[in-house]
Amino acid sequence: MNREIAVVAFAQTDHRRTSDELSEVEMLMPVLHRVLEQTGLKTSDIGFTCSGSSDYLAGRAFSFTLALDGVGAWPPISESHVEMDGAWALYEAWVKLQTGDADTALVYAYGKSSPGSVRDVLTRQLDPYYVAPLWPDSVALAALQAQALIDAGGTDEPALAAVGARSRADAVANSHAQLRGSVPQGEYLVRPLRTGDCSPVGDGAAAVVLAAGERARDLCERPAWIRGIDHRIEAHGIGVRELTDSPSTRLAAEQAGAFERPVDTAELHASFTSQEVILREVLGLDDRVRVNPSGGALAANPVMAAGLIRIGEAAARIHRGESDRALAHATSGPCLQQNLVAVLEGDPR
Amino acid sequence: MSATLKAPLTVEFPFTRSLGPVQSAFLTGLRERVVLGVRTGDGRVLVPPVEYDPVTAEEIRDLVEVAPTGTVTTWAWNHEPRRGQPLDTPFAWALVRLDGADTALLHALDAPGPDAVRTGMRVRVRWAEERSGAITDIACFEAYDGDPVEPAGHSGEFADPVTGIVAPARLDYTYSPGRAQTGYINALAERRNVGERCPSCRKVYVPPRGACPTCGVATAEQVEVGPGGTVTTFCIVNIKAKNLDIEVPYVYAHIALDGADLALHGRIAGIPYDQVRIGLRVEPVWTEGARYPDHYRPTGEPDAEYDTFKELL
Ligand SMILES: [Zn+2]
Numbered sequence: 201m202n203r204e205i206a207v208v209a210f211a212q213t214d215h216r217r218t219s220d221e222l223s224e225v226e227m228l229m230p231v232l233h234r235v236l237e238q239t240g241l242k243t244s245d246i247g248f249t250c251s252g253s254s255d256y257l258a259g260r261a262f263s264f265t266l267a268l269d270g271v272g273a274w275p276p277i278s279e280s281h282v283e284m285d286g287a288w289a290l291y292e293a294w295v296k297l298q299t300g301d302a303d304t305a306l307v308y309a310y311g312k313s314s315p316g317s318v319r320d321v322l323t324r325q326l327d328p329y330y331v332a333p334l335w336p337d338s339v340a341l342a343a344l345q346a347q348a349l350i351d352a353g354g355t356d357e358p359a360l361a362a363v364g365a366r367s368r369a370d371a372v373a374n375s376h377a378q379l380r381g382s383v384p385q386g387e388y389l390v391r392p393l394r395t396g397d398c399s400p401v402g403d404g405a406a407a408v409v410l411a412a413g414e415r416a417r418d419l420c421e422r423p424a425w426i427r428g429i430d431h432r433i434e435a436h437g438i439g440v441r442e443l444t445d446s447p448s449t450r451l452a453a454e455q456a457g458a459f460e461r462p463v464d465t466a467e468l469h470a471s472f473t474s475q476e477v478i479l480r481e482v483l484g485l486d487d488r489v490r491v492n493p494s495g496g497a498l499a500a501n502p503v504m505a506a507g508l509i510r511i512g513e514a515a516a517r518i519h520r521g522e523s524d525r526a527l528a529h530a531t532s533g534p535c536l537q538q539n540l541v542a543v544l545e546g547d548p549r
Numbered sequence: 550m551s552a553t554l555k556a557p558l559t560v561e562f563p564f565t566r567s568l569g570p571v572q573s574a575f576l577t578g579l580r581e582r583v584v585l586g587v588r589t590g591d592g593r594v595l596v597p598p599v600e601y602d603p604v605t606a607e608e609i610r611d612l613v614e615v616a617p618t619g620t621v622t623t624w625a626w627n628h629e630p631r632r633g634q635p636l637d638t639p640f641a642w643a644l645v646r647l648d649g650a651d652t653a654l655l656h657a658l659d660a661p662g663p664d665a666v667r668t669g670m671r672v673r674v675r676w677a678e679e680r681s682g683a684i685t686d687i688a689c690f691e692a693y694d695g696d697p698v699e700p701a702g703h704s705g706e707f708a709d710p711v712t713g714i715v716a717p718a719r720l721d722y723t724y725s726p727g728r729a730q731t732g733y734i735n736a737l738a739e740r741r742n743v744g745e746r747c748p749s750c751r752k753v754y755v756p757p758r759g760a761c762p763t764c765g766v767a768t769a770e771q772v773e774v775g776p777g778g779t780v781t782t783f784c785i786v787n788i789k790a791k792n793l794d795i796e797v798p799y800v801y802a803h804i805a806l807d808g809a810d811l812a813l814h815g816r817i818a819g820i821p822y823d824q825v826r827i828g829l830r831v832e833p834v835w836t837e838g839a840r841y842p843d844h845y846r847p848t849g850e851p852d853a854e855y856d857t858f859k860e861l862l
Contacts, residue, residue, distance in 0.1 A: 334633075
């Protein structure tokens with residue numbers, strides 16, 4: 201076992217505050233077509249398909265089954281779905297390819313936050329006995345973490361503002377990003393976090409194609425080989441965790457081999473400026489590492505797709521020859537509860 | 550093309566959840582103004598308590614009463630409370646480590662403003678007047694400058710323990726069906742049924758969802774179908790649904806509208822339920838002011854030949 205598996209193609213939508221003229225499948229389909237076009241594969245050539253999305257965003261049960269219409273699921277295909285960010289769908293597809301059951305996989309993820317209030321929607325993933333009845337929204341929980349970090353001397357408000365400003369300045373080069381260039385730091389949403397410290401709320405979709413071994417070389421000039429991938433979780437109760445640290449990210453990175461050699465690029469799924477500060481620290485990323493050249497989640501954060509986009513952006517830099525060894529991180533749950541780390545490499549040049 | 554339709558959509562459900570022994574003791578305790586934690590294998594006290602040790606995954610049951618006073622470990626000022634949150638005036642979210650506990654409890658902290666809150670400040674529980682055995686039995690925390698309150702050493706045994714909670718959940722959405730379904734619904738308002746043709750396999754889908762599930766491509770060409778159609782299969786409904794004003798038994802059927810390559814579903818009326826059959830020719834019946842057909846009724850034509858609809862079964 202232990203096959204060589206690579207990301208061979210990546211596509212994403214333009215991420216926007218609202219896309220209500222499109223159904224989910226209408227939003228998703230162009231992305232699926234683009235990612236397949238890059239490889240020359242047709243739906244019927246794909247060995248395994250896996251998606252990530254959440255019914256709570258749409259307010260409808262089994263919403264992912266409608267999105268399947270965009271894949272071409274007839275005659276029957278081998279397919280799976282995770283009610284999580286698409287990064288975890290990619291992990292499932294990677295496992296499937298490792299088993300040798302398939303040589304190629306299509307992974308996609310989408311989220312439309314515009315129909316509801318994503319701050320409130322995300323309260324439904326919290327402990328239903330002790331926490332969810334209090335309706336602490338996602339910004340409030342991140343703000344608790346940010347204050348803990350400030351109290352510990354790990355950052356201050358100007359430093360957080362600088363993280364947001366750098367992300368949106370980098371996003372100028374990313375035509376898909378929702379927020380680009382200079383964005384006012386704005387008022388407090390929940391103190392100490394201001395609008396500028398929080399990722400924008402928006403709609404979007406993304407897709408990648410994975411391929412194993414020689415197949416990857418056939419499909420892509422410079423495949424982004426997944427050298428390691430791992431995901432870890434921490435205690436559900438946020439009062440149990442040390443909020444200024446992210447031991448699950450550190451462990452996932454270690455298991456993925458991230459610390460064996462330095463990376464040149466890191467795409468971090470930090471939905472809040474304070475989370476980027478924590479992630480940089482636990483991953484040991486210094487100024488030599490290009491962090492979030494895409495602008496990261498602070499420039500575009502389609503819930504359920506933003507983590508997969510981190511892997512896609514990291515892979516695309518390898519495809520383009522802008523990176524040789526990149527780290528991609530995805531998170532899910534409040535205050536960095538679950539974390540996935542992948543290490544991607546291009547063939548030596 | 551007209552603007553995409555939108556409508557409010559509320560998803561609401563009273564989740565009924567049963568409690569395990571530790572959760573039951575904790576929430577019953579709140580009803581009785583007693584805060585309980587649980588001791589882990591390594592001697593830490595978790596508040597709120599859980600039933601399995603987060604380190605060893607061993608079952609834990611050793612309940613310990615802690616004080617209703619404690620220390621803020623971190624906080625965040627919420628100047629604009631949202632629906633469902635503990636206070637409707639500006640407040641601080643706070644993680645509070647109660648005296649005797651090693652972990653922190655999340656709740657609201659009532660304070661006049663952010664300048665009155667800091668990490669390390671001393672607080673105490675403000676109990677709700679009406680308590681039922683829920684986390685909201687703690688109304689909030691409030692500043693406290695007195696001595697720690699000594700817990701009485703409650704055993705965690707209660708005469709009338711709470712065994713479950715009802716947690717209402719409500720989320721509000723503005724639903725939009727997207728381009729294809731907007732076209733379908735708008736046409737229905739004009740008493741027309743429109744599908745969309747796949748540019749690749751030429752099949753006509755109704756109702757259209759904007760994609761051909763076989764080819765995985767966008768369907769764009771609108772095609773008028775019906776009004777007549779053929780019953781391709783049906784069932785007889787014998788149980789009356791709540792709030793539904795239709796006499797049982799009635800027939801629910803798949804109907805292949807003329808020109809469509811996919812059957813949609815609808816109710817069949819105007820014929821005794823036990824005379825509905827596969828192949829029956831039907832047409833929609835619109836009621837005054839309705840935006841969609843109320844039901845389908847027999848047209849009186851001879852039944853359709855099997856070969857004309859066998860691909861649609
Ligand atoms: Zn087709």
